[in-house]
Amino acid sequence: MNKLLIRGATVLTMEGQDAIIKTGEILMEDGWITHVGLPGSAPGYFDMDEVIEADGMVAMPGFVNCHTHAAMTLLRGYADDLPLMQWLNEKIWPFEDKLTGEDVYWGSKLACLEMIKSGTTCFGDMYAFMDDVARAVEETGMRAVLSRGMIGVAPTGSNALQEAEELVKNWNGKADGRITVMLGPHAPYTCPPDYLAKVMDLAAKLKVGIHIHVSETRTEFYDILKQYGKTPVQHLDSLGLFKYPVLAAHCVHLEQEDIEILAQKAMGIAYNPQSNMKLASGIAPVAKLLDLGATVGLGTDSTASNNNLDILEELRVGSFLQKVDTMNAEVIPAYRALQMATIDGALSMGLGDRVGLIKEGMRADIILINTKEPHMCPQHNLFANIAYSANSADVNTVIIDGKVVMLDKVVLTINEEEVMAEVQERAMRLAGK
Amino acid sequence: MNKLLIRGATVLTMEGQDAIIKTGEILMEDGWITHVGLPGSAPGYFDMDEVIEADGMVAMPGFVNCHTHAAMTLLRGYADDLPLMQWLNEKIWPFEDKLTGEDVYWGSKLACLEMIKSGTTCFGDMYAFMDDVARAVEETGMRAVLSRGMIGVAPTGSNALQEAEELVKNWNGKADGRITVMLGPHAPYTCPPDYLAKVMDLAAKLKVGIHIHVSETRTEFYDILKQYGKTPVQHLDSLGLFKYPVLAAHCVHLEQEDIEILAQKAMGIAYNPQSNMKLASGIAPVAKLLDLGATVGLGTDSTASNNNLDILEELRVGSFLQKVDTMNAEVIPAYRALQMATIDGALSMGLGDRVGLIKEGMRADIILINTKEPHMCPQHNLFANIAYSANSADVNTVIIDGKVVMLDKVVLTINEEEVMAEVQERAMRLAGK
Numbered sequence: 001m002n003k004l005l006i007r008g009a010t011v012l013t014m015e016g017q018d019a020i021i022k023t024g025e026i027l028m029e030d031g032w033i034t035h036v037g038l039p040g041s042a043p044g045y046f047d048m049d050e051v052i053e054a055d056g057m058v059a060m061p062g063f064v065n066c067h068t069h070a071a072m073t074l075l076r077g078y079a080d081d082l083p084l085m086q087w088l089n090e091k092i093w094p095f096e097d098k099l100t101g102e103d104v105y106w107g108s109k110l111a112c113l114e115m116i117k118s119g120t121t122c123f124g125d126m127y128a129f130m131d132d133v134a135r136a137v138e139e140t141g142m143r144a145v146l147s148r149g150m151i152g153v154a155p156t157g158s159n160a161l162q163e164a165e166e167l168v169k170n171w172n173g174k175a176d177g178r179i180t181v182m183l184g185p186h187a188p189y190t191c192p193p194d195y196l197a198k199v200m201d202l203a204a205k206l207k208v209g210i211h212i213h214v215s216e217t218r219t220e221f222y223d224i225l226k227q228y229g230k231t232p233v234q235h236l237d238s239l240g241l242f243k244y245p246v247l248a249a250h251c252v253h254l255e256q257e258d259i260e261i262l263a264q265k266a267m268g269i270a271y272n273p274q275s276n277m278k279l280a281s282g283i284a285p286v287a288k289l290l291d292l293g294a295t296v297g298l299g300t301d302s303t304a305s306n307n308n309l310d311i312l313e314e315l316r317v318g319s320f321l322q323k324v325d326t327m328n329a330e331v332i333p334a335y336r337a338l339q340m341a342t343i344d345g346a347l348s349m350g351l352g353d354r355v356g357l358i359k360e361g362m363r364a365d366i367i368l369i370n371t372k373e374p375h376m377c378p379q380h381n382l383f384a385n386i387a388y389s390a391n392s393a394d395v396n397t398v399i400i401d402g403k404v405v406m407l408d409k410v411v412l413t414i415n416e417e418e419v420m421a422e423v424q425e426r427a428m429r430l431a432g433k
Numbered sequence: 434m435n436k437l438l439i440r441g442a443t444v445l446t447m448e449g450q451d452a453i454i455k456t457g458e459i460l461m462e463d464g465w466i467t468h469v470g471l472p473g474s475a476p477g478y479f480d481m482d483e484v485i486e487a488d489g490m491v492a493m494p495g496f497v498n499c500h501t502h503a504a505m506t507l508l509r510g511y512a513d514d515l516p517l518m519q520w521l522n523e524k525i526w527p528f529e530d531k532l533t534g535e536d537v538y539w540g541s542k543l544a545c546l547e548m549i550k551s552g553t554t555c556f557g558d559m560y561a562f563m564d565d566v567a568r569a570v571e572e573t574g575m576r577a578v579l580s581r582g583m584i585g586v587a588p589t590g591s592n593a594l595q596e597a598e599e600l601v602k603n604w605n606g607k608a609d610g611r612i613t614v615m616l617g618p619h620a621p622y623t624c625p626p627d628y629l630a631k632v633m634d635l636a637a638k639l640k641v642g643i644h645i646h647v648s649e650t651r652t653e654f655y656d657i658l659k660q661y662g663k664t665p666v667q668h669l670d671s672l673g674l675f676k677y678p679v680l681a682a683h684c685v686h687l688e689q690e691d692i693e694i695l696a697q698k699a700m701g702i703a704y705n706p707q708s709n710m711k712l713a714s715g716i717a718p719v720a721k722l723l724d725l726g727a728t729v730g731l732g733t734d735s736t737a738s739n740n741n742l743d744i745l746e747e748l749r750v751g752s753f754l755q756k757v758d759t760m761n762a763e764v765i766p767a768y769r770a771l772q773m774a775t776i777d778g779a780l781s782m783g784l785g786d787r788v789g790l791i792k793e794g795m796r797a798d799i800i801l802i803n804t805k806e807p808h809m810c811p812q813h814n815l816f817a818n819i820a821y822s823a824n825s826a827d828v829n830t831v832i833i834d835g836k837v838v839m840l841d842k843v844v845l846t847i848n849e850e851e852v853m854a855e856v857q858e859r860a861m862r863l864a865g866k
Contacts, residue, residue, distance in 0.1 A: 049617035073810070081766035095764075096820035114807040201749035218760075277753035280762040308808045317750055327651075329713040333514035374547040375741045375825075376507070377853045378860035384510035389741035392808075393826030410506075420810045425810035 001050050004028040005042055009054035009368060010382065013358040014061050014342050017335050017383065026059060028364040031402030032175070036358055050404070056372045057396060058382060060207060060338075061356050062121025062365040063311035064345025067211075067249040067299025068126045069149075070108035070136075071099070073114070075429045078301040082281055084217060092304060098430050100245020104129035106422045108136035113414045114309045115142065118121060118392030121365040121400045123309075124247060124270065124299070124349050126211055127186040128168045138175040141405040141413045143365060145247075145349045146171065147184025147211040152195030157309035161198060168206045177363075178401050180208075180351070182247065187213040189220050189234045196239055209245035209267060209350050212236075215258070216250035217281050233258035241267060245350055251289070252282040258287060263292035271340070273318040275301030287322045287331040297345030310392045315341040319387065336386035368397040435482050437461040437835060438475055442487035442801060443815065446791040447494050447775050450816065459687050461494060461797040464609070464835030469791055483837070489805045490829060491815060493587045493771075494789050495554025495798040496744035498704035498777025500682040500732025501720060502560045502582075503569075504532070504540035506547070507860045509736040517712055525737060531863050536563035538707065539761050539855045541569035546847045547629075547742045548575065552827035554798040554833045556702065556742075557680060557732070559644055563600045571608040574838040574846045576798060577605065578680075578782045580617025580644040585628030592741040595629060601639045610796075614643075615680065615783070620646040622653050627673055627695075642678035642700060642783050648691070649683035650714050651748050666691035675699060678783055684722070685715040692718060696725035701781020704773070706751040708734030720755045720764040730778030743825045747772040752820065767820035801830040 011024035013036060024041040026302060027035035035042050045051075104127065122143040125133055132146045137144040150160035159366045160365060172181040181350040185191040185199045191212075203210055208319050214220050224232045225236030234243065242265035249270040251262060261268060272285050286296055298314045300306050317334050318340065319332040332340075339420075347353075347357030369386060374395060378383045398406040403415045437460075443456035448471060458475040460468035468475050478484075512524030525675040546596065548556060555576040558566055564580045568579040581600050583593035597616050605614040616639075618624040618632045624645075635694040636643055648654050648665040657665045666687060669675065677699035682703040684695060693700060704719050719729055729746045733739050756762050765773075779789030788798045802819060806827060809818045838846050 024800075075813075076811065076822060077814040080817045080821065081763055082816070083762055087762070095669060110807055112811060115806060181855050225771045274753055277701075277757040277764065280756045282760070283757060303822070305818065308824075310808070310824065313746070313749075313824075320707055321714045321754075324710040327517055327713045327715070329520070329711065330514055354804045371854070374447075374543055374550060374849065374853060375743070377543060378509060380508075380860065380864060381510040381513070384513045384740065388513065389509060389736070390741065391741075391746075391826060392823055416807065420805070420807060424811045427813065431813060 002028050002402065003044065003047055004046045004404070005045070005368070006049045006054050006059055007051060009059035011036065011059045011358060013051035013380065014339060015357055020382065022262050023413045024059070024365065026358060026372055028402045033358060033362050033364050036360060052397060054368050055372065057368040058371055058386065059366055059368055061342040061358055062367045062398065062400065063119045063341050064356060065115065065120045065123040065300055065309060065311055066247065066268065066297035066345050066348050067124055067301060068111070068273055068309065069427055070111035070123065070125050070133060072103040072206040072304045073110045073113065074103060074107040074430060075425060076307050078431060079089055079304065080307070095430055099129070101129040101132040103135055103426050103430065104363055105132035106419065106426055108133045109140060109414065109420050110423045111309060111415060112136055112140035112142045113411060113419055116138055116140065116406050116411055117188055117395065118310045118357050118397035119367040119369070119398060120309065120311050121367065121398060122346065122351065122355060124211060130163070131170070134179055134336060136170045138181055141400050141403055143178040143400055145180050145181045145182055145351070149184045149186050150191065150199070151186050152191035157195060161202060165202060165206065172208065176401060182209040182211045186213045188218065188224050188235055190380035193239055196241060200244060201238065209247060210241065211247045212249065214248040214251050218253055221253040229270055231258050237261050239264065248277065248279070249291045252276055252284045254285055256274070259288050259292060263289055263294040264410065266294065267295055268295045269349060270299035270348060271318055272298050272299040272301045273321050274314060275305040277321070279305050283325045284319060286290065286318070287326050291321065295344055295347045296340055296346035300338050311341050312392050314389055316377065316388055334381070334384040337387045338383060349387055363398055364402040366399045367395055368395050371397045434463050435835065436477065436480055437837070438481045438484045438790065439799070440479070440484060440494055442490045442492035443644060444791060445491055445493040445815065447789055448792060453815065456815060457492070457589035459799065461835045462747065462794055462865065466791060466793055466795050466797050469519040470791060481658045485830060487801050489803065490801040490803055491804055491819065492791065492799055495800045495833065496552045496774045497730055497782070497789065498548065498553045498556040498733055498742060498744055499706055499730035499778050499781050500557055500699065500734060501544070502735040503544035503558050503566060504537040504555065504560050505735035505865060506543045506739045507536060507540040507856060509740050512711050512737065513740070515575065523840065526684060530655050533563070534562040534565040536859050536863065538569055538854065539859055541566045542573060542847065543856045545569055545573035545575045545830050546743060547838050547850060547854055548846060549573065549830065549831050549844055550832060551743045551745065551845060552800040552802070552828035553742065553744050554800065554831060555779065557644060563596070564603070567604045569614055570612055570694050571839050572846065573702050574833050576611040576833055576838055577787065578613050578615055578784070583624065583632070584616045584619050585624035590628060594635060597644060598635060598639065601641055604649045605641065609834060615642040615644045617644045620653065621657050621668055626672055629674060631691065633673065633677060636677045642680060644680045645676065645682065647681040647684050648686045651686055654686040664688055664691050665693050670698065674700060680781055683714070683720055685709055685717045687718055692721050695723055696727040699727065701728045701730055702782060703732035704729050704751055705732040705734040705783060706754050707747055708738040710754070712738050716758045719751070720759050724820055728777055728780045729773055730781035731773050745823055749821055767817040771816060789860060797832055797835040799832045800828055803827050803829045
């Protein structure tokens with residue numbers, strides 16, 4: 001049995017705003033959190049395989065990024081500040097057409113590296129060449145929920161369904177249980193009802209959830225309304241999609257009834273504030289969704305529309321954007337934003353039984369944040385300092401599934417130089433430079 | 434004569450999107466930039482007092498923060514997520530009532546430390562106990578534009594005018610020219626016309642500019658409209674304020690005519706996107722202001738409403754917020770956002786002849802940014818990587834007025850531990866803890 005102890009940290013369990021343990025101890029055994037308590041309370045101190053002394057650090061659950069396309073790190077900075085359709089048609093899609101599985105492997109590995117360094121321990125991904133993404137996840141020690149993106153209207157549509165089924169068979173529950181798989185029908189405007197019916201049959205057969213883009217742009221909203229006489233959310237609801245565990249990404253353009261449907265029936269919503277801002281898609285009505293009890297996690301979307309994978313940025317901007325959009329400074333306070341970045345993200349992807357809290361019986365996805373920096377001084381309120389002042393470089397140590405993947409800012413599972421050199425070379429070649 | 438050379442950096446002079454010098458050289462003599470060029474082009478290599486080898490770094494002008502209240506670091510995280518008037522009445526003002534000059538000195542010093550570490554070399558400040566702020570600026574090596582905040586309707590109103598005059602006499606042009614002084618009438622709703630008349634007389638007499646909050650909230654907009662029959666901007670214009678060099682902070686609630694007045698007549702506008710979002714004040718129409726030729730810099734506002742002094746965050750969110758607000762992904766592209774954070778900020782505060790570009794004849798306010806990080810890989814576009822992907826911890830070295838104030842992430846002018854300990858103790862005492 002592997003026993004790992006964190007000592008001396010201020011523990012934010014995320015079980016409540018008062019659930020703060022000063023100089024606390026967290027015991028992990030074979031990847032499970034088996035004890036959380038006061039100094040000296042962890043049993044068997046002398047039996048530990050590893051002890052991390054974390055004085056001056058905050059320990060909290062690792063961040064959860066519910067929606068990204070990890071391999072698109074290859075396109076970071078390749079096309080910015082363009083209207084959506086021009087961006088897709090002239091830049092993103094032609095670049096993506098040239099991608100190989102190896103490119104996707106290296107791009108995903110760079111994404112895992114960036115996520116680990118910024119405190120993200122679990123991500124929800126939708127892309128192609130998912131075997132190669134899974135390989136990057138397995139090697140780097142990340143936790144991930146993977147989906148083969150499926151475009152029903154494309155010639156590859158039925159092939160993608162096959163690949164999705166194979167992905168479930170080959171990878172669901174693998175990498176010591178760190179990988180789970182969902183089906184990834186891209187969006188209502190790329191997946192017609194008959195295709196979605198096949199997806200739902202497959203979900204029922206394989207007992208997996210569904211990750212889908214929903215109502216990201218105004219164009220999509222009106223196109224679907226015109227084609228089906230229903231909003232995207234009501235269209236999907238009428239097809240029966242929400243009978244399955246659905247992670248709905250974006251949900252920017254919503255009517256009141258859409259909000260009610262999502263709050264009642266969606267497993268979770270991935271709120272991508274910075275991507276929605278940068279692509280000028282709009283502002284998701286997250287404050288209203290939360291009021292009605294929706295489960296909302298955060299997503300960065302890809303680095304082509306963000307341009308990083310920094311969940312601390314996302315939770316801060318996500319909160320501030322709701323405040324200004326509702327003209328109400330009280331919505332999504334600091335603690336609520338941190339919930340979205342941790343437990344609510346986990347719940348949105350069906351992992352709330354496993355990660356998102358520091359609690360006995362959960363898997364150990366834990367980060368240590370260094371709070372002894374000028375921008376987090378003084379300490380009136382730790383939650384506010386982390387949500388509103390911290391930056392991702394303050395993340396010092398990262399534990400995923402009970403394994404230390406970054407210790408004192410050194411990533412242990414990835415050769416940083418190698419990954420950056422590979423991605424630089426591949427990205428330039430793909431861009432034709 | 435002191436001669437300092439930077440070698441090997443990729444130089445973004447901010448004189449244009451094509452003004453990129455790979456492995457460039459920047460020569461500084463007695464604080465002046467005297468040469469910018471290709472490798473080997475700087476004269477007198479063997480005469481240097483100091484050479485900074487900057488391979489893999491980007492050299493660019495230091496960031497400019499046009500609007501803050503530096504000493505309010507003492508209140509970081511003290512009061513968040515509250516409606517504006519409750520926030521001010523119940524939390525901020527009672528806390529501030531207890532501040533001493535020494536508190537302000539230490540709070541400002543912490544702010545200078547945080548700004549240096551995040552690449553800001555110049556800031557515009559409005560507060561009280563400005564001698565103590567100036568002392569912090571002088572010691573830490575920062576460049577600053579200081580204003581005594583003046584509330585005309587307060588009992589301290591006429592005293593504040595005196596203090597403002599003394600501040601100009603004691604500090605304008607001091608600290609080797611790093612400090613300039615402006616007058617700081619707080620806002621149109623706290624400074625009635627007769628008081629503003631006195632401020633303008635004083636500005637004319639002392640030949641200094643004016644830093645003022647303008648139309649920050651909807652309440653202010655309608656209150657001024659009700660009281661004077663004019664919008665805040667038109668009210669100030671009718672009083673003749675814009676005959677003086679005016680730095681107008683916020684400018685959130687504007688009519689078309691207000692936008693035209695500001696574009697034509699204001700020296701500069703301090704856009705504070707995150708503060709305006711967090712306090713639910715609104716979204717300044719910056720894209721429209723820029724279209725009409727306004728000079729717009731960035732401000733963080735205080736750390737009570739932000740909660741940090743990170744200009745990289747501000748420029749990113751400032752750009753994204755305009756994109757989503759106008760539903761146009763093309764507004765404020767990456768390079769434009771970086772201009773706002775550098776030269777346009779300098780111009781907004783009347784320092785455009787001195788700082789904001791890497792150019793012969795300017796004072797040397799230069800930062801080196803480490804781009805060899807996963808979140809800035811690959812390098813398709815350096816401007817996009819810095820504006821949209823970098824974080825403040827990537828700032829490696831900071832030069833202000835030709836002096837190295839941070840080298841390889843070590844701040845040379847400030848004892849970090851001491852400042853953080855002092856501020857922590859003072860903040861807790863002031864909060865009554």
